[in-house]
Structures are given as structure tokens and as C-alpha cells.
Amino acid sequence: MVRMPPRTRTATPTRADLVLADIRADILNGRLAPGSRLGFAGLGERYDVSTGVLREVLPRLVEQGLATSESQLGFRVIDVSVDRLQRLTEARVALDTLVTREAIAHGDLAWEAGVVATHHTLARSGGENEAHDISEDWILAHEAFHVAILGGCPNEYLVDAAVRLRSISLVYRVWSAPAAERAHRDVEQEHREIMESVVARDSDRAAELTVAHIRRSTDLLISGRPADAPVA
Template structure:
């Protein structure tokens, strides 16, 4: 029974996470238990456990007296998040290049091969394979790092960035960016153990995503300067 409950809990958590990342719930919108238990055909306790995990990842906020809501998006937070990701992921990558063995290197080669052969969808969705392959590539980049705490921090920040990436894919695919080339350049520098180039390319990659999203967000109005997006 315990195993069945754990499996069900994982399934509900993954579905909620996929729906949030795919934009099924608007940033800032409230996540009411009555709606969630009906949507995922699950108990309130299972929903609560899934929400707690999403809070840890920065995808959901828990507010006293008010319950849960999808994390809002703002220009200020995106800039802060990007700054933190550049600092943490670069340090983890530097250590990964220093300590990664042949098995790590082989995994990275396989990951970039898979990423280059997976098309980027025009919009993220729960059935889109690219986000999964993309995330795995960035995870493997850091797997040689000997500090699990540093890796966990980097991946936690990447989880928080998923809400923003949900909007950035159209900007990534606007003809002014070659994602495969960006990822290939990072991978090649990592495989060659060129830490300075790899970290610099990674930071450029993260900053470009943020800049394109800011431009599009201000243009289309889903990001307002210093304002959070709230649900109606």
C-alpha cells in the first residue's frame, strides 16, 4: 500500500509540475485544493505533498492564511534569478570540468547528441520532449562536480527558471538564435576541459535567454517593469 501511495504521489507531482511549466496555470494564480483534487483525481494529502515539493523548487509559493499559488514572474526576479544562476552554475561547471571522469565525458557527448536531434517546440507542453532533453544536458554538465549541495542549488535555480523558459521558447526560436550552436559550443569547451571558455559560454547562454525574454515580455505585456503578474 505504501509503495502504491508513493507511486501515485510521484505521478500527481509530475503532472502538476508539467502543467505549471507548460503554462496551464497562469503565473501568480491561486492553486485551490478543490480544483487540484478534481483535476488530478487525488486526495488533498497527495496534492499537499506535491505542492510542498514545488515550493522547494520555486515553482509554487506558500503564503500564510492564503494557501498556494504559482510563482509570479517579474523583471526584478528574472534579473536576480539570472545573476544567481550564472554564479552558481558557473562554479559547479568549473568543478565538474576539474573532477569529471571519462564516464561523465561520455555522458555529455551522448547528451549533446540527443539535444541536437530533438526539435524545439514552438510552445512548451507536457508532451514536448525538448525540455526534458535540454534539462538533462544541463544536469550532465554539472554531474562531475564533487559538491552535491552545489549541484542541488544549481538545479533548484534551474527549476525556478522553468516558468520563465515557458515564455522564452518563442524568443529562442525567432531566427536570431541558434540554440544548437550555443549548446554545442558549451559542450565542446567542457569536453576540452577549457573551464574559462565553458563558463563564459554558459553565462552568455543564460544571459541571452533572459535578455530575449525581457524584450518580448515588455513588448507583449506579460512582464511589466518591477511588477508581478497576478491572476484576475
């Protein structure tokens, strides 16, 4: 089971932190389907948790971009479609390239070391497990690597916005056929080239590779989606 904690964590996770990680993992691995209702009664039974804890957790999922909330309709997992994914991709391309350039321009030696260290961990993490879930080690390492790069940007508002869009994009991984994305690309080489361009402080190359990395993911996710997946 993939557990992805929120970016900000206390030293000792609270009950809400743990439930948030469990619900997030179920969304990212498709056990809570895109568009499905997140009702208090159903979630309370599923995760053995009180309504009070869920009232804290569900708005945090909305903040992370993984759920929506509407008056009278309650909470739902975000919906997915080709149109939404394409618009999300354009937003990520614009924001990630800006934040990456800012990170390269302003990141210090500690930031650079963090990028190298998280890439080292990512390179030694697994992929999918036998149940076709994305492995916990890989998804955590993958997120840590990209967030480490973005974290060199001194504008925390830009960084937070970029990380939120990354969270939303992860939902689309469950929309595609198992292993479709990783089977048709050398994602390890893509990450290595991004890391090397960042460490070399080559902002143009890093931006070019980042755009290709994001767009390649989108193209493969769309081509690998089920025939009955929504178009818009």
C-alpha cells in the same frame, strides 16, 4: 504535454510522482499561470487526486522553486517579473559558472561520456509542437544535458542549488511570446559549443559560454514578454 519528472525518481513512480509531473508540466507550459493559486479543491478536481496526495506534492513544488507557500494564503505558482528574472539571472551566472568549473576539474570519464550522450540526444530532439508547447522530448533532453554538466561537481549542495535555480528559470519561458527565444538565436550551436568546451576541459571557455547562454535567454525573454507583463 511536457512532463518533467523530479530529479530523484523511484523505479515505479507513485501517484504523487505522476501528479507532480502533471502539475509541473502545466506550470512550465503556462496552463497554470505565474502567481495563480494552487488550491486543494481546484487541483483535486483538475487532476482527479486526493487532498492527501496534494499535501505531499505541493511542498515538493516549493522545494523545486516552482511554487510558494505562505501562512493563511496557501500555495501559489511563483510570480514572475523583470526584476525577479534579473536577480535570478545573476544568481545563476554566479552559481552555474562555479559548478561548471568544479565539474570540469573533477568530472571523470563516465561524466564526460554522459555530457556527450545527453548532447547527442538534445541535438536530435524537437522544439515546439503545433500547440506552441515546448516539446516533451526537447525540454527533457535540454534539462538532462545541462544537469549532466553540473553533475560532475562533487559538491551535491552546489549542484542541487544550481538545478533548483534552473527549474525556476523555466517558468519564464511561458512569459514570452511563442518561439521568441528560439527564433532569434542558434541555440543548437550554443549547446554544441558548451559541450565541446566541457569535453576539452577548457573551464574558462565553458564558463564564458555558460554566462552568454544564460544572459541571452534572459534578454530574449524580457524583450519577448507581453506588453502588460509586470515589471517588478
